[in-house]
Amino acid sequence: MPHTTDIDADVLGHWLDKNDAPGQGERPQLELLTGGSQNTLYRVRRGAARMVLRMPGARADTARVDGLLREIRLVRALRGTDVPHAQLIAADDTGAVLDKPFYVMAEIDGWSPMGGGGWQAPFDTDLEARAGLAFQLVEGAARLGSVDWRGQGLDGFGRPDGFHERQVDRWLKFLSAYQVRELPGLDVAAEWLRRNRPAHYTPGIMHGDYQFANVMYAHGAPARLAAIVDWEMTTIGDPLLDLGWALLGYDGENPVTEGFYLDMTGMPTRSALLAHYEKISGRPTDDIQYYLVLANWKLGIMLEKTYAASLAPDSKVDPAVAAAMGPMVPQLMATAAELTRTAGGA
Known part of the structure; x- marks a missing residue:
């Protein structure tokens, strides 16, 4: 009713x-x-x-x-x-x-991986069909970043000039307001990001929290992205950061086998997803390692706020969420730092 x-x-x-x-x-x-x-x-x-x-x-x-x-x-x-x-x-x-x-x-007739604790049938057992979910996720990022944002009336919606120059200082300041513990890898990744930011980029619409948790899929196979949702962090920035966010389940060529909030078994290689993104968007992905470092580092900072809030005496944070944030944030920072070691650069 x-x-x-x-x-x-x-x-x-x-x-x-x-x-x-x-x-x-x-x-x-x-x-x-x-x-x-x-x-x-x-x-x-x-x-x-x-x-x-x-x-x-x-x-x-x-x-x-x-x-x-x-x-x-x-x-x-x-x-x-x-x-x-x-x-x-x-x-x-x-x-x-x-x-x-x-x-x-x-109203979207679809499903979210977060709505029922994971992949909906047939993607829970059909690994070939499941791989299509990742291709569709990456394709959604490519299409969003390709929109003619000026032509669609979004001048002034964000500040694309100096986008990468602002990232490290902005998010470290954000973290300083609530940080409650040491986060090994935080400073290593921060310094690497300062030294290796892209010299040039093509601005576009950037969702800002682009991952499986913030999309909906159509019911049934083959995989089809029905809708991108939750636009609170959207701005005009670097769309390749959305691609880095979409690849959070990867710390190398293959998807991770543990520590991610979804079962990534059967997902495509990172190279296959990058090739698909390039085909749809026309953007090169040569600097993807920078975006992977930034995505892991930035998400860790964002989630640490939830963990810090969970420690307050009057906390309203779900205990299950708080328990997940405890180890997840340090793991994201460790991944960001490890990626800097494998990426090279200055």
């Missing part, structure tokens, strides 16, 4: 009609999908039509509201592109309709 919500269904229905949303004339039924201080998601039903409404949570601060406005701008820009995503149906930037900005998107 739909959950009780604070949203006036009649007001929403009138607005949906004005914006030519599916289910014209039908009174919407709302079902709470996720709710929290940051974001709230509702499934919206109008007859046979299914949509999803996204808005800031009840206690969201100004930064979260501004973040949602950025998301609205981004999903508008993705209209008409070949990037798999939940198509925007309509958006209210002003907050005049429901007292907060929100947007309504198409």
Whole structure:
């Protein structure tokens, strides 16, 4: 049964009609999908039509509201592109309709590896089909990074100039606000990144947290990417960092056999994935080692915030998540440092 919500269904229905949303004339039924201080998601039903409404949570601060406005701008820009995503149906930037900005998107009929603890059938047993999931993940990154972001109205969405020059100092400052333990490998990787950053790069849309956890796949084989989701960290930066993020399950040519949050058995070689990315994007991947170091190092810093929060007396972090972060962050730092030793460079 739909959950009780604070949203006036009649007001929403009138607005949906004005914006030519599916289910014209039908009174919407709302079902709470996720709710929290940051974001709230509702499934919206109008007859046979299914949509999803996204808005800031009840206690969201100004930064979260501004973040949602950025998301609205981004999903508008993705209209008409070949990037798999939940198509925007309509958006209210002003907050005049429901007292907060929100947007309504198409509901994706698909599955996430994080939704049920791993690969859905047939990918749980069919390793040849499973390999296609990795190719599709990499292809999604290639398509996103190839969007004509200026032509799609995203000038000013990020600061591509000096992107790599800012990375190390920015994330070390971020970490300094909450670091609670020594992280061996942190400084080794940081110094290597300073010395080996790319001299030139072609800016593009960068998701910022691009991995299996943030995509949805269509049901059944062959593998098909249905949607990229969770755009909170998206900016105009270096799209090759998304590729590095997509390869987090690799510390060499072959996928890792342990320590990753998914079973990578049967996945393609790294070289095969790089070749596929180059074919789709036209971007060379010669400097991939830099992006792999940066991806592991940066993710470790991001996840350390969750671990640090879990140590607070009033922590609301899921104990299972906290237990996973304990060893995962040092492993990411160790991997980043080890990759610098195998990469060469200055």
